[in-house]
Amino acid sequence: MNATSPSIPEPPVLRVAVIEQNGTAPRRCVPCVIGINLDFSTERLESYCFSSWKPIVFDALLVAAAVEFCDRIKKRPALGWGRQIELRVPVHDRAHWSSEPVLESLTDALNFLTGDCWRISFTARKTAEDPPGQSPLPIPPNVQAVIPFSEGMDSRAVAGLVSRELGTRLARVRLGPKTVNQSAGTAGRQPFTSVPYRVVTGRSNGETSARSRGFKFATVSAVAAYLVGAREIIVPESGQGALGSALVAVGHAYEDYRNHPLFTDRMAKYIKALFGVDVRFRFPRLWYTKGQTLAAYAESAGAQAPVDAWSCWQQSRQVSVDKHKRQCGICAACMLRRLSVHAAGLSEAKETYVWEDLGAPTFELGAAKGFNKITRALRQYAIAGTLHLDHLANLRASALHKASLRKAATLLSRSQQVPADDAESKLNGLLAEHEREWQNFVGSLGPRSFVADWIAAAA
Numbered sequence: 110m111n112a113t114s115p116s117i118p119e120p121p122v123l124r125v126a127v128i129e130q131n132g133t134a135p136r137r138c139v140p141c142v143i144g145i146n147l148d149f150s151t152e153r154l155e156s157y158c159f160s161s162w163k164p165i166v167f168d169a170l171l172v173a174a175a176v177e178f179c180d181r182i183k184k185r186p187a188l189g190w191g192r193q194i195e196l197r198v199p200v201h202d203r204a205h206w207s208s209e210p211v212l213e214s215l216t217d218a219l220n221f222l223t224g225d226c227w228r229i230s231f232t233a234r235k236t237a238e239d240p241p242g243q244s245p246l247p248i249p250p251n252v253q254a255v256i257p258f259s260e261g262m263d264s265r266a267v268a269g270l271v272s273r274e275l276g277t278r279l280a281r282v283r284l285g286p287k288t289v290n291q292s293a294g295t296a297g298r299q300p301f302t303s304v305p306y307r308v309v310t311g312r313s314n315g316e317t318s319a320r321s322r323g324f325k326f327a328t329v330s331a332v333a334a335y336l337v338g339a340r341e342i343i344v345p346e347s348g349q350g351a352l353g354s355a356l357v358a359v360g361h362a363y364e365d366y367r368n369h370p371l372f373t374d375r376m377a378k379y380i381k382a383l384f385g386v387d388v389r390f391r392f393p394r395l396w397y398t399k400g401q402t403l404a405a406y407a408e409s410a411g412a413q414a415p416v417d418a419w420s421c422w423q424q425s426r427q428v429s430v431d432k433h434k435r436q437c438g439i440c441a442a443c444m445l446r447r448l449s450v451h452a453a454g455l456s457e458a459k460e461t462y463v464w465e466d467l468g469a470p471t472f473e474l475g476a477a478k479g480f481n482k483i484t485r486a487l488r489q490y491a492i493a494g495t496l497h498l499d500h501l502a503n504l505r506a507s508a509l510h511k512a513s514l515r516k517a518a519t520l521l522s523r524s525q526q527v528p529a530d531d532a533e534s535k536l537n538g539l540l541a542e543h544e545r546e547w548q549n550f551v552g553s554l555g556p557r558s559f560v561a562d563w564i565a566a567a568a
Contacts, residue, residue, distance in 0.1 A: 123183040126197040127175045129235055146309050147174040153305035155241040159248045159336055162240035164201035166332055170306060172198055173328040177308045180321035190363045195228045206231040210382035218375040223320040224363030246300055253278040254341035255333045257326050259285060260419035262446060266406035267345035267394055273409060282333045284326055301333050323367030327376045335384045344368060344392045347399040348539040349445060351392060356517060357500045359493060370524040396535040398542050399445060400452025407453060420446040428463045430477045438462025441494035451553060452546040468554040475559060492563055499564050502547040505540045
């Protein structure tokens with residue numbers, strides 16, 4: 110190495126041991142206690158309990174929760190991205206979890222998704238996990254596919270579109286933190302009403318990139334598919350969300366594969382090794398923009414698209430106006446939402462957002478009156494969200510990206526089992542539509558818009 114080159118620091122190391130209550134973590138390991146740090150709700154677990162208690166299901170959810178714990182407590186380095194994470198988890202069947210097919214597919218999925226180096230080992234449970242107390246739920250009949258279902262627009266729109274095809278053969282798997290559709294009586298109970306656990310780190314300054322969320326939601330969906338015998342998991346993400354974050358990386362950050370077919374391909378191998386079943390992740394809107402998906406749903410349903418859905422990444426305490434929670438309107442998720450609503454020819458009230466007016470001449474003037482929490486961080490979020498969509502709109506015209514786009518199309522052709530030329534054509538079509546929608550949206554904001562100024566300054 111050149112003597113004048115700056116040295117690259119070693120990735121930070123994190124060692125975590127998941128332990129049962131009253132257990133002891135090995136020396137130099139951060140303890141992660143089942144029931145305290147990984148808090149499983151009996152009520153929520155009951156919505157995953159069918160004809161019999163399956164310890165492997167609990168262990169799969171425990172691994173997902175432990176991965177989230179590790180991801181959140183160790184901040185990424187200021188220089189570089191990856192971390193070395195060593196994780197020990199107690200399971201009911203140590204031999205199966207330690208087998209080469211399970212361990213290798215699990216590690217491969219996590220390394221690819223997060224950009225970290227994971228080393229996972231398993232120990233035998235000292236005490237078997239007690240099954241949920243209530244009687245099991247009946248298995249829903251003839252379920253062909255499950256769909257992770259959140260408060261987002263894509264989730265609700267694609268669930269509506271696919272429901273027209275599958276009807277009752279589609280099962281929704283709630284990804285929100287709150288239990289829904291549960292009544293006091295057994296007759297009213299429904300399956301998969303929420304993620305059945307919460308992760309408590311006890312730290313307020315942890316990592317916020319949340320790449321492990323892809324593993325969490327894929328695991329919860331896979332568990333649901335396994336329990337009902339479904340062989341498909343519908344991924345509701347449209348093309349910009351599934352592919353855009355990997356095509357346009359931000360700064361030194363590792364590509365975001367949380368909703369990408371190359372990640373779900375790895376998850377399918379893990380699911381096969383763990384549960385012994387073949388489950389396919391299907392992307393019905395992969396080659397379409399979010400705007401096209403919303404328009405298709407609105408046309409199909411004969412109604413307005415789900416504009417009451419939630420998209421924003423910000424916490425409510427940061428984006429409340431007169432003590433009422435709003436979506437910020439300027440993070441990447443909100444900007445994509447606003448672009449898509451415009452592209453679909455739909456509308457929503459300006460009071461949906463803190464930043465009511467994107468056509469204002471300055472960032473500050475665009476915010477709602479009375480909002481006094483305009484911070485540097487919010488401004489940086491807004492600039493990053495705007496430039497991400499703008500860079501994605503300019504990919505096709507960039508000579509620098511031709512090779513990377515061709516490579517991406519080749520990898521997608523293998524994943525989606527379509528000819529390479531077809532995948533390249535579809536990817537170019539998606540990017541062309543995004544470019545058209547973005548130009549129309551920015552144009553609609555007017556020449557004095559602070560959004561247009563940011564784009565011009567970055568050109």
